[in-house]
Amino acid sequence: MPATVVVGTQWGDEGKGKLTDLLAKDMRLVVRYQGGHNAGHTIVVDGESFALQLIPSGVLYSHTVPVIGNGVVVDPAVLLAECDMLESRGVDTSRLVVSGNAHLIMPYHYEIDRATERALGKNKLGTTKRGIGPAYADKAARIGLRVQDLLDEKIFLEKLDVAVREKNAVLAKVYNRLALDRDEIADLYLHQLAPRISPMIGDTVSLVHEALEAGENLMLEGAQATFLDLDHGTYPFVTSSNPTAGGACVGTGIGPRDISRVVGISKAYVTRVGSGPFPTEVDGELADLLVDRGREYGTNTGRRRRPGWMDVVMLRQAARLNSLSEIALTKLDVLSELETVKVCVGYRVDGERLSRVPYHQSVQHRVEPIYEELPGWQDDLSGATTLEDLPKAARNYVECIESHAGVPVSYVGVGPGREQYVRFSQ
Numbered sequence: 001m002p003a004t005v006v007v008g009t010q011w012g013d014e015g016k017g018k019l020t021d022l023l024a025k026d027m028r029l030v031v032r033y034q035g036g037h038n039a040g041h042t043i044v045v046d047g048e049s050f051a052l053q054l055i056p057s058g059v060l061y062s063h064t065v066p067v068i069g070n071g072v073v074v075d076p077a078v079l080l081a082e083c084d085m086l087e088s089r090g091v092d093t094s095r096l097v098v099s100g101n102a103h104l105i106m107p108y109h110y111e112i113d114r115a116t117e118r119a120l121g122k123n124k125l126g127t128t129k130r131g132i133g134p135a136y137a138d139k140a141a142r143i144g145l146r147v148q149d150l151l152d153e154k155i156f157l158e159k160l161d162v163a164v165r166e167k168n169a170v171l172a173k174v175y176n177r178l179a180l181d182r183d184e185i186a187d188l189y190l191h192q193l194a195p196r197i198s199p200m201i202g203d204t205v206s207l208v209h210e211a212l213e214a215g216e217n218l219m220l221e222g223a224q225a226t227f228l229d230l231d232h233g234t235y236p237f238v239t240s241s242n243p244t245a246g247g248a249c250v251g252t253g254i255g256p257r258d259i260s261r262v263v264g265i266s267k268a269y270v271t272r273v274g275s276g277p278f279p280t281e282v283d284g285e286l287a288d289l290l291v292d293r294g295r296e297y298g299t300n301t302g303r304r305r306r307p308g309w310m311d312v313v314m315l316r317q318a319a320r321l322n323s324l325s326e327i328a329l330t331k332l333d334v335l336s337e338l339e340t341v342k343v344c345v346g347y348r349v350d351g352e353r354l355s356r357v358p359y360h361q362s363v364q365h366r367v368e369p370i371y372e373e374l375p376g377w378q379d380d381l382s383g384a385t386t387l388e389d390l391p392k393a394a395r396n397y398v399e400c401i402e403s404h405a406g407v408p409v410s411y412v413g414v415g416p417g418r419e420q421y422v423r424f425s426q
């Protein structure tokens with residue numbers, strides 16, 4: 001069976017973890033293809049909540065093989081802590097395989113992430129400060145250390161020497177920060193972390209292809225989202241990898257013809273953490289209500305997420321960029337009890353109407369949303385299991401999104417729990 005991709009269609013936190021977990025019940029391999037522990041994917045099973053950063057959201061089933069693909073950046077200490085957390089809660093992580101080609105996040109990446117954010121002042125990106133951007137920058141500059149380097153002390157030390165020399169010069173001379181100790185880093189990575197990580201390291205490209213050849217189901221789990229994509233997002237307010245579906249090919253080592261299904265995850269409204277343009281952002285009482293009801297605080301960083309109305313201009317763009325075959329619409333329950341609900345169907349800028357996301361950054365910052373306003377619904381949706389359980393106004397809202405996006409909505413989320421969803425079209 002070809003692969004299914006799960007991709008965020010907004011600015012992250014759409015509920016990818018929940019959907020990945022839901023779909024993983026029919027999958028053999030669940031592969032993370034990009035990002036690192038800037039991600040926070042929450043899964044709620046029988047009232048118990050699991051917040052995952054690096055380990056794929058399929059890990060909770062005993063029949064899946066969780067894989068960290070080559071496109072991911074890995075802090076081995078974070079990975080081991082996540083394994084320990086899961087093991088302590090009865091989840092077996094022994095099947096986890098980590099690509100030897102994935103790049104390592106090193107202590108100096110955190111330092112540089114923090115220092116560059118500080119230096120940017122009011123123009124800061126609002127990164128997660130996890131060293132993600134600097135780690136991908138080293139990958140692109142071809143001076144990164146990879147997971148496989150943990151297996152070869154000589155190569156690891158050679159590369160580390162070059163990197164530490166350069167980073168310490170930058171930290172001291174550009175950012176006025178203290179130098180990092182090369183021997184401490186070497187000891188931590190080679191003697192404390194490598195012995196536990198080594199058995200997990202593997203050739204994940206072969207693993208993925210063997211599964212494809214055996215006709216097994218594979219899922220490729222994206223982190224972040226379409227509008228945080230380095231190429232297609234609201235640059236520079238983006239992450240440093242490619243969450244869009246194309247990134248799933250590069251980040252796992254398969255070609256586009258091996259992907260048969262692309263599930264775009266979208267909240268029934270929109271949130272964003274960190275800086276950057278957000279045309280449908282709301283404030284005041286409505287913002288507080290959405291944040292409270294939707295518990296819109298970062299899974300890892302605890303930061304309050306900025307909320308706004310649904311934006312189908314972005315969703316249409318996401319459908320194009322990812323070849324979406326379907327949309328899973330999450331958190332519809334959060335919108336209950338509002339008198340009316342709004343959907344942004346176009347933008348106005350300089351007296352003109354736009355039906356597409358403008359490519360020009362300065363225009364993105366000043367577009368004004370054009371809304372369609374629909375009747376709300378008062379019912380609590382959290383117990384809904386079938387289409388008939390959804391009030392007519394809620395169904396209309398979903399159908400409105402579906403028709404503007406031009407892609408069917410297959411699932412509607414009505415609560416954080418694994419079972420809290422309704423099958424919509426299909």
Ligand code: GDP
Pocket residue numbers: 008012013014015016017018039040041042043044294295299330331332333334412413414415416417420
């Ligand atoms: P991800 O990063 O895309 O995996 O999303 P997060 O886990 O960071 O944020 C989504 C939050 O919404 C989590 O706390 C989920 O448990 C929760 N969630 C997911 N789907 C639904 C839903 O349909 N309704 C409600 N109320 N919460 C949901």
Ligand code: IMO
Pocket residue numbers: 008011012013014038039040041125126127128129130131132133222223224225228237238239240272273274275
């Ligand atoms: P999941 O997978 C929401 C945002 C940060 C910042 C920008 C760059 O849980 O959806 P980075 O640390 O990646 O260099 O930060 O991207 N960001 C996320 N926002 N959800 C995420 O992941 C995010 N990962 C990064 O807030 O604006």
Ligand code: MG
Pocket residue numbers: 012013014039040041042299
């Ligand atoms: Mg998240």
